[in-house]
Amino acid sequence: QKEVEQDPGPLSVPEGAIVSLNCTYSNSAFQYFMWYRQYSRKGPELLMYTYSSGNKEDGRFTAQVDKSSKYISLFIRDSQPSDSATYLCAIPLSGNTGKLIFGQGTTLQVKP
Amino acid sequence: SAVISQKPSRDICQRGTSLTIQCQVDSQVTMMFWYRQQPGQSLTLIATANQGSEATYESGFVIDKFPISRPNLTFSTLTVSNMSPEDSSIYLCSVTTGEAFFGQGTRLTVV
Numbered sequence: 001q002k003e004v005e006q007d008p009g010p011l012s013v014p015e016g017a018i019v020s021l022n023c024t025y026s027n028s029a030f031q032y033f034m035w036y037r038q039y040s041r042k043g044p045e046l047l048m049y050t051y052s053s054g055n056k057e058d059g060r061f062t063a064q065v066d067k068s069s070k071y072i073s074l075f076i077r078d079s080q081p082s083d084s085a086t087y088l089c090a091i092p093l094s095g096n097t098g099k100l101i102f103g104q105g106t107t108l109q110v111k112p
Numbered sequence: 113s114a115v116i117s118q119k120p121s122r123d124i125c126q127r128g129t130s131l132t133i134q135c136q137v138d139s140q141v142t143m144m145f146w147y148r149q150q151p152g153q154s155l156t157l158i159a160t161a162n163q164g165s166e167a168t169y170e171s172g173f174v175i176d177k178f179p180i181s182r183p184n185l186t187f188s189t190l191t192v193s194n195m196s197p198e199d200s201s202i203y204l205c206s207v208t209t210g211e212a213f214f215g216q217g218t219r220l221t222v223v
Contacts, residue, residue, distance in 0.1 A: 008152070034211075043116070043204055043214030044155070088154060090212075098145050098208035102154040 003027060006089055006103030015112050019076040023089035023103045026070065032097070033065050034090040035074045038105065044088060048074070079110045114139055114207050116215035124221045125195055132191045133218045135205030140185035145206040146178070149217070155204065161188045195222045 006023040013019055021035075032051055036044035048063040050056045050072075056063045062075040072089055089103040115138040125131050135144060146158040159169040159180055167180040181189045192199050200222045205215040 006154075041216070041219075043206075043216045045214070046211045049211070097210065098143055098206060098212050099157055099160065100155070100212060102156075104154045 004089060004091055004101050004103045006106055008104045008106060010107040010109060012109045012111060013079055015079060015081060015110055017079050017110070019074075019079050019083070019108060019110075021074040021076075021087050021089075021106050021108070023072045024070055025072070025091060028067070028070065030091045032092050033063070033072045034092070034100070035061075035063055036088045036090055036102075038086045038088060040085075047087070076108075079108075081110050081112050084109045114141065114209055114213040116205055116207060116213055118205055118215035118218050120218055121216065122219040122221075124223060127196050127222055129195055130191055130193045131195065131220060132189050133203055133205075135188045135190070135215055137186045137207050139209070141207040141209065142185070143208065144182065144188045145208075145212070146180065146188075146190045147204045147206060147214075149202040149204060151200070158190070158203075192220065195220075197222045 004025045034049040035047045037047045038044040050063045050065050053065045053067045060077045064073040086105040086107045088105040090100040093099040117136045119134045144161045147155040149155045157170050158173045159167045161167045161180045161182040163182045163185050179191045202217040202219050204217045206212050
């Protein structure tokens, strides 16, 4: 079993839709959870991070962690064509935020 | 924040040859990280490069195949040695200053 699993998609939605991206993880000791966005031919950039369980909101983006289910989610409200990218969940190893385990990434396309 | 420059941005190489990828950071950092992103796959950590010591490799990666240099606190190189088509990937350099920043990657195709 992979430590972090993510449905690779692809996911195609109309502009304005609510998008739900999800990952599961296997190690209950993980505490920090991150979401990266990667545009085509670019390196990943940090979108959001959360610590432990609960929700964190930043504009149109909400990150959610359910530690009891080992499930993390990223919601995008009012999706825009500029949101079209690959979204990767990531978990740091041993609290070192430079050593990350990534999910496979979900490719999202938002159609105008 | 950190700005990372990688060279080359892409290359097509013959099997059996080696390619050295350069990573330059705009600030001094203790650790630099090298990742591989194979086609359709996620990012996988290759190794951690510390200035003044040997790089630390993750399971499945060895120094003979991926030698790393870290001559100072702003620069590192990763060499992909004796390349085969299976080495065709995007190679990314990363640093952390609380959050991890990535270079734009080097897209390598081995023919």
